[in-house]
Amino acid sequence: MILPVYAQINLTTGKTEDFPISEAYFKRYIGGKALAARLLLDLTPAGLSPFAPEMAVIVNTGPLNGTGAPSTSRFNVSSKNVLTGGIASSNCGGSFGMMLRRAGYEGLIITGKAEAPVRIDVSDGEISILDASELWGMDTEKVQEELPRHMGKLVIGPAGERMVSFAGLASGERMAGRCGVGAIFGSKNIKALTAYGTKKIPVANQQKFDKYIKKWVRFLRKHTMTGDSLPHYGSAGLVNKANASHALPTLNFQQGHDPLADTVSGETLAETRLTRNSGCVSCPIRCERRVMLDGKEVKGPEYETLGFFGPNIGAHDIDTVLRLNYVCDILGLDTISAASTIAFAMELGEKGMADFGLTFGDVSNLEETLRKIAGREGIYSDLANGSKWLSEKYGGKEFAMHSKGLEMASYEPRRSVGMGLGYATSNRGGCHLNGGYMALLESVGVLSIRPQDTRAKAQWTVFMQNALEAISTAGCCLFSGQTFVPQILFNLGPNHFVTRFLGQAAVLTGPVVRLILAVRPVMRFNTLLLLPHAEALRLATGLPFYTGSFLDLGERTFNIERLYNLREGLTGEDDSLPARLTKTPQNPEKKNTVVRLDKLLPVYYRTRGWDKSGRPRERTLKRLKMENEHG
């Protein structure tokens, strides 16, 4: 068995050493966010500030990173979440993960604090801590231009340097945006992390692996979602879909539908601004939008950014969204948290509770506002702390749109109640992906599982969360998982009676999903149709991964992050949503357009094998082989 090699880097002492990963940990957690959470529990004491020098930030990969398997460029950054105080796990595409593995390391555990700005360089097995004083102050684009072209890069911008609570990390034009991981880099004086190597990434059964990934790539190219929709529209294509089902946050989630949403839709972007699509290394999907801005071709916005710098702030100018997306990227700001915090500040202003000079529909000062947030200038330093902090100072908790402190993504959960449950239970806070992304099955996809109905939603949320966590931990992009929606449904379309019937009948499938979750040990098969990643993982690691054990990996990932949150003082009380979503119907004439967390959470906890307070039961941890473990 080829065990992963990690390095531990202490910036206070300047000492670096290899950090062995035990066989037991590798078998149980394999890498990525799961192993990172386990290591954070082992290596850091409870109650540390995210900015304490003793705090660890872990940059790591999954076993499929860099192997050539499709959509496997994703690497992970885990630490303590600046916004929530719980787990931070932020995920990014590009070439950095592959470069890190080629340089000889599957992960880096960084602790301590450098006296002056540094660049950590990992080149062909050698780790160096280099002076980066001359890079400090540069934006993420400039600093990457200054670094050697051939290297994988992970950098912070001005926002990270000033420890803005939602500062992210940039790698090329991609971002590990969420949870404030850029601020943690800033707190340690890390301006950049670079990696380069020529080592071949080992695969247990190379011949069978190569054959399988060819088959998998063909499958991805044939599926409507990964072979047609995502290459043509990227995630941006969701704007009109969410709007059509009233799931597009509008005016700080006051509504879910904007008659002018098409002005910032993926279709409009593709028809009027797109220069071409592009993609990450080894990815056949190529979902990235390329657009022109000031005569330069740059990465276009994702769905979240279009929604949040569009209808959610009452704006309808696609060129403004392109610009603000770019500005956030070069400043090193997470677009979701930045735009959502701005929307909250706009509503505070509208209600006369605070005045940041921000008004719904007025985009004239937003670029300047983002720059002031990144620079923590004057009162904008308040905005730099995120919407939860802001609501504690100025009021408005009922319409501060976050869960646990992390701003929610651009799906209005009152028209997708499973997504609401997902936001509430997501370990890193209001995240649609960590939350199980039920919006895809309820409101924006081909299938529509009765968006207001609570039946079966808890069970499906658990299933989806486990599946997405496993895909992420393996080092894969979650878009590669969208092929689990059968192609036949795309052929029939959303209006066909079969598709409509399945959407209606799916609310009766709760017991079936529970049965599937229960019989995982006997699910010793792999199929392209459900979770193709399991077979790739089996062939890459030599470990007995099948559909059932792959879902176990996802469940283990979800639970280990939950254990981290519980250790840091979060409780079931934090599995919550702002009152706007649970108490105020989106449509006053339809009382069921709220998220009934009171009905959903007890079923969710039972399905997870947690007690009533939201704590994993001993028998659950035993089943997952997570009890009393030591590396």
Place this chain on the structure above:
Amino acid sequence: MAEVNIRYRGTLAGLINKEEERITAETVREVLAHIKTAYGAAAGKTAKSMLIVVDGESIHLRGGFATRLKEGETLQFLPICGGG
């Protein structure tokens, strides 16, 4: 009968080589019948399998294919998308 704007997007626009038109129709079903008659069975089938929205709202929140159209409304045929 109402005069409505039709916007064709995604593969349907390529298939019929047209992005928009104005037609007179009473329901969504009549618009689908128009597409089948004017542009052929393949276009009709494609249109039926797309997400259909009236003034930005899914027909499933209205009356499905029986949704009645009002003067000046815009009916769009949108591709199914994914992401996250």
